[in-house]
Amino acid sequence: LVQLMIMPDILLVANYQTMSRLGAVDTLVGMGLPYFASAFAIFLLRQTFMGIPRELDEAARVEGASTLQILWRVYVPLARPVYTAFALVSVSFHWNNFLWPLIVTNSVQARPLTVGLQxxxxxxxxxxxxxxxxxxxxxxxPLLLAFLIFQRQFVQSFMRAGIK
Structure with a gap:
């Protein structure tokens, strides 16, 4: 139980040291960089790419496309709704984060609204x-506005997830 209480603190210190070495303290990049790669995003994209029919991959290979070309011209465009859905879910999840922005920012001008509510x-x-x-x-x-703007892509990503 004690280890569960200490681990988040160790991760915060390690993240702060990394941001300090990169010179990203008190910047927007410093607040968002620890969240750019997540296990959820990797799993979501893996499942999306596995759901793309193998025939598309084979057809691109017959046309002479390399592996990188197949990735950029077949897989990436087909997963566009998933990127939008993940971005909305990730931003809404991290929007209310209080502790990390408070730690990584020193000036009032760099702090987000959620910290300013304090x-x-x-x-x-x-x-x-x-x-x-x-x-x-x-x-x-802003979260509500983003959802209303990207509502179609958000719903589309879940509809495609159910189609095999």
Missing amino acids: VFSSVESGVEWSTICAATLMTSG
């Missing part, structure tokens, strides 16, 4: 719940 809950002046609720609603607006 300003409204200062203990000295009292917690203004109406302001916090309004600000929270405003921070969820």
Whole structure:
């Protein structure tokens, strides 16, 4: 049980040291870089690529395409809805992350909205719940807007996942 409590702290320290060496502290890249590659993304893309018919791969080989050409001209375009779905799910999952952006940013200008909400809950002046609720609603607006814009691709990715 103690190991489960200590492991996230060790990972945060290792991530911070890496961002510091890369010079990415207090930047947007520094906040997002640890999340660019995830086990979920790898698994999702693997399953998507395995669902693509083998005949398409064979037809491209008959046409004389190399392995890299097959990847870029057959597999990548067919998985485009999956990229959109993963991006929406990943951004919505990490949007409310509080601890990592707080650790990796030093200036108020570089901090995201979710960390900025903490300003409204200062203990000295009292917690203004109406302001916090309004600000929270405003921070969820971009996620809702992104979902509405990419709704068609999002639904398409799940429909293609069920078709074999």
